[in-house]
Amino acid sequence: MTRRATISGWGKCAPPVKLTNADLEQLVDTTDAWIVERTGISSRGINHMQTTDMAEVAAHHALAAAGLEPADIDLLIMATVTPEITCPSNACHLQARLGAVNAAAFDLNAACSGFVYGAITASSMVAAGVKQRALVVGAEQLHWVMDYWDRNTCILFGDGAGAAIFEASDDGDGMLGADLGADGVAGSTMVFESLGTRRHLGEGRDPGTSRLHFEGQAVFKIAVQGIAASVRRALDQAGVSADDVHLVVPHQANERIINSAAKKLGIGPDRVMLNIADHGNTSAASVPMALCDAAESGRIAPGDVVVMTAFGGGVTWASAVFRWGPRVTAIATSDAALPPTDVTALDLVAPNREFFAPLHADGA
Numbered sequence: 001m002t003r004r005a006t007i008s009g010w011g012k013c014a015p016p017v018k019l020t021n022a023d024l025e026q027l028v029d030t031t032d033a034w035i036v037e038r039t040g041i042s043s044r045g046i047n048h049m050q051t052t053d054m055a056e057v058a059a060h061h062a063l064a065a066a067g068l069e070p071a072d073i074d075l076l077i078m079a080t081v082t083p084e085i086t087c088p089s090n091a092c093h094l095q096a097r098l099g100a101v102n103a104a105a106f107d108l109n110a111a112c113s114g115f116v117y118g119a120i121t122a123s124s125m126v127a128a129g130v131k132q133r134a135l136v137v138g139a140e141q142l143h144w145v146m147d148y149w150d151r152n153t154c155i156l157f158g159d160g161a162g163a164a165i166f167e168a169s170d171d172g173d174g175m176l177g178a179d180l181g182a183d184g185v186a187g188s189t190m191v192f193e194s195l196g197t198r199r200h201l202g203e204g205r206d207p208g209t210s211r212l213h214f215e216g217q218a219v220f221k222i223a224v225q226g227i228a229a230s231v232r233r234a235l236d237q238a239g240v241s242a243d244d245v246h247l248v249v250p251h252q253a254n255e256r257i258i259n260s261a262a263k264k265l266g267i268g269p270d271r272v273m274l275n276i277a278d279h280g281n282t283s284a285a286s287v288p289m290a291l292c293d294a295a296e297s298g299r300i301a302p303g304d305v306v307v308m309t310a311f312g313g314g315v316t317w318a319s320a321v322f323r324w325g326p327r328v329t330a331i332a333t334s335d336a337a338l339p340p341t342d343v344t345a346l347d348l349v350a351p352n353r354e355f356f357a358p359l360h361a362d363g364a
């Protein structure tokens, strides 16, 4: 029997505070109609806590869904480009919070592809017999690098976390094939230099290098071509065709990118998971949040072929083909949640407006 890693748990944390398109209309020269038509996004979460707080909530839900305790995990990978600090890693911070005392822990930076990179890494370690049960988390505090004067970027991104458990199985389910790669030469299309969301935004930082630099149209083209080609390579390695795929769970960057890539693959909208409208682009958190929504809304049946695919800064890309196991419902649920707050989204982005204002002093 082939040993693989099956997906046995899933969870997410969507911040309760939402920045709506109507809010953005107050900040930049844009309209709800433009944003919805060009991106599919209506609102995005703005976290009032820290990255690890969201990661912890998502992890508790995934552990409960798998029927596991934190100490059962022997590998913890945290995919993020918005860590609270550089060292110790966010993964170690999360390990301590959870009490996942038996887990090896490390952060993984492959930008928006980070969770799928992590899923492939974890699945490969489990298949090799190095580890038994991995928790892979994608968590991002992206509002921290958003210039809420720049309509080209601030409409797109949001905060959130998602998590999944990858557990050893000899039943034939698990990762059937994968493709991952990078093109560092194209890396200048998406850049932000600052690290460390735990400190105050303005503390010793330069606004010019602290915000996301992003060439939207270049990324759009790279993404549409790149996703379709990467999924084809992963399907080839898995020995299945696009017709065999029951559900694609893509990185939620832009609804038009997802639709174009799916069309290239000959996969209809009924087999594509979309939740971008409520969350925006949450980078490494987007695939596990969408996977969680897919599982919880009954979009996955036992034995389904589920493809995760993402592209992002680096430039990086990754696709993984999984055969789902026999269980599609959670073993247990968790009541973990972020603490409630009265703060508004406009309050939460006010420090960014102040910090980045000097870049727009000439009205640009």
Ligand code: UT7
Pocket: 029, 030, 031, 034, 035, 038, 039, 112, 151, 152, 155, 190, 215, 216, 217, 219, 220, 223, 253, 254, 257, 281, 283, 311, 312, 313
């Ligand atoms: O996770 C990976 C990273 N993210 C992505 O993958 C996103 C990739 N790129 C995109 O999603 C799209 O390129 C955008 C949504 C960023 C832009 O959509 P687009 O259809 O490529 O628009 P565009 O850049 O061609 O801009 C069209 C017009 C421009 O005006 P002019 O020059 O034609 O007068 C923009 O200035 O729309 C203008 N525009 C806006 N108008 C209203 C740009 N942003 C906005 C806005 N509201 N928020």
